Amino acid sequence: MNVETPKSRFSGMIGFTVIWIGQMFSLMGTNLTGFATTFWAYFITHQATALALVGFFNFAPIILASPIAGAVVDRYSRKKIIMLADLFAGLPTVALLLLYSTGNLQVWHLYITGAIAGTFQSFHFPAYSAAVTMLVRKEQYGRANGMLATAQFATAIFAPIVAALLLTVLGNDQGIKTVMFIDIITFTTAISMLSFVHIPRPAITETGRKGMGSIWKESVYGFRYIYERPSLLGLQLVFFFVNLVGSFGNTLIAPMILSRAGDEAGRVILGSVMSAGGVGGLAGSIAMMIWGGPKRRVHGVLGGMMCLSLLGGLLMGFGQGLFVWALASFLGLFFLPIINGSNQAIWQAKVAPDVQGRVFSTRLLIAQISVPIAMLMAGLLADVFFEPAMMPAGVLSPIFGAFVGTGPGAGMLLMFIIAGILGVFVALGGYSVRAVREAEDILQDHDAKSAPVGREPT
Numbered sequence: 001m002n003v004e005t006p007k008s009r010f011s012g013m014i015g016f017t018v019i020w021i022g023q024m025f026s027l028m029g030t031n032l033t034g035f036a037t038t039f040w041a042y043f044i045t046h047q048a049t050a051l052a053l054v055g056f057f058n059f060a061p062i063i064l065a066s067p068i069a070g071a072v073v074d075r076y077s078r079k080k081i082i083m084l085a086d087l088f089a090g091l092p093t094v095a096l097l098l099l100y101s102t103g104n105l106q107v108w109h110l111y112i113t114g115a116i117a118g119t120f121q122s123f124h125f126p127a128y129s130a131a132v133t134m135l136v137r138k139e140q141y142g143r144a145n146g147m148l149a150t151a152q153f154a155t156a157i158f159a160p161i162v163a164a165l166l167l168t169v170l171g172n173d174q175g176i177k178t179v180m181f182i183d184i185i186t187f188t189t190a191i192s193m194l195s196f197v198h199i200p201r202p203a204i205t206e207t208g209r210k211g212m213g214s215i216w217k218e219s220v221y222g223f224r225y226i227y228e229r230p231s232l233l234g235l236q237l238v239f240f241f242v243n244l245v246g247s248f249g250n251t252l253i254a255p256m257i258l259s260r261a262g263d264e265a266g267r268v269i270l271g272s273v274m275s276a277g278g279v280g281g282l283a284g285s286i287a288m289m290i291w292g293g294p295k296r297r298v299h300g301v302l303g304g305m306m307c308l309s310l311l312g313g314l315l316m317g318f319g320q321g322l323f324v325w326a327l328a329s330f331l332g333l334f335f336l337p338i339i340n341g342s343n344q345a346i347w348q349a350k351v352a353p354d355v356q357g358r359v360f361s362t363r364l365l366i367a368q369i370s371v372p373i374a375m376l377m378a379g380l381l382a383d384v385f386f387e388p389a390m391m392p393a394g395v396l397s398p399i400f401g402a403f404v405g406t407g408p409g410a411g412m413l414l415m416f417i418i419a420g421i422l423g424v425f426v427a428l429g430g431y432s433v434r435a436v437r438e439a440e441d442i443l444q445d446h447d448a449k450s451a452p453v454g455r456e457p458t
């Protein structure tokens with residue numbers, strides 16, 4: 001952290017802020033394209049499974065490539081890795097624009113481009129997370145993570161509104177082209193801004209030295225590191241299960257609203273609900289940025305999960321229109337930056353910086369490998385069982401029809417309720433395990449036990 005930096009480059013909190021602004025631009029473009037392609041794919045297929053597959057092919061490579069990505073992040077310049085990851089994750093949008101402009105875009109193209117983008121995004125998370133550790137002081141971790149979440153949710157507010165407005169004013173055809181062009185401009189802006197920031201390389205700790213070796217050895221090192229620390233493993237298993245049940249809702253929001261309200265009204269309602277979630281997430285991010293999170297960060301993780309499940313998933317399932325859906329989206333996502341920011345601060349404080357790439361990648365794999373599984377299950381269960389079962393003559397409609405109604409979308413509403421209840425049980429399960437509940441006391445901070453043994457050139 002005390003490495004001398006070139007005068008022409010930003011570093012420290014200023015450097016972090018420059019990166020943060022650039023990433024905000026990039027996220028805006030990504031969310032615009034995501035909204036537009038989601039609407040286009042559902043308009044073409046009218047199937048929840050099709051949207052679930054789009055999410056699956058985008059997300060699965062992030063998980064599968066994470067171990068290799070983590071080893072690469074710890075070996076090479078994190079700044080260069082972020083820049084290359086942004087570039088190659090953004091190039092599929094160029095391909096989509098060309099395909100759509102020539103009238104050749106098909107739904108399966110979204111699967112391929114999503115898989116390519118997801119593969120390179122797997123390098124972005126560990127490199128970005130580890131870079132934050134090197135740019136800001138330990139007491140600023142909570143606020144820095146709050147700033148990152150602020151960027152995420154600020155764009156989530158405006159992107160659906162802007163995308164819906166462009167599709168309405170310009171028409172679906174020209175609107176989709178314009179959205180993709182904006183996406184290309186924003187990710188190139190983010191790369192340009194990052195080029196002005198200096199990110200120091202971490203000192204080599206004793207922990208890091210023990211994990212050195214071949215790329216294969218370094219790829220599996222994160223698994224061993226987490227397995228040897230039951231508190232870290234327990235935290236990630238909690239995330240594994242809450243992501244498993246929570247991803248049902250995330251996958252089904254768009255098809256539920258579009259099937260419940262129809263294509264025209266559904267587009268406006270979906271944009272409003274997603275924007276309300278963005279407002280809630282932004283409010284939670286600002287609270288996290290100012291507050292820094294609870295002193296006992298595990299309460300931010302487990303307590304936040306409980307609130308998100310109750311006020312997000314469960315309330316969403318009982319909703320029958322825009323107001324309740326928007327309220328559930330707002331309240332649920334308010335707690336997301338508190339959950340993620342609190343968890344991130346624990347890991348940034350407890351894991352030595354020079355192994356964070358490998359450990360954070362493995363952490364991502366453990367926590368989120370359940371997400372693509374849930375995406376596939378959600379679409380299939382909705383189309384094959386829950387939706388037919390909640391039609392007026394369906395097998396479940398006499399039991400649950402009074403709570404969620406019947407007809408298109410009712411089966412997916414019931415799935416929201418089930419997911420919300422299961423999410424509460426996952427959080428309570430985390431509190432019942434001492435290794436998770438007292439993780440911050442059991443684990444020492446990395447700067448209290450890992451003395452540097454050398455420093456790599458910057």
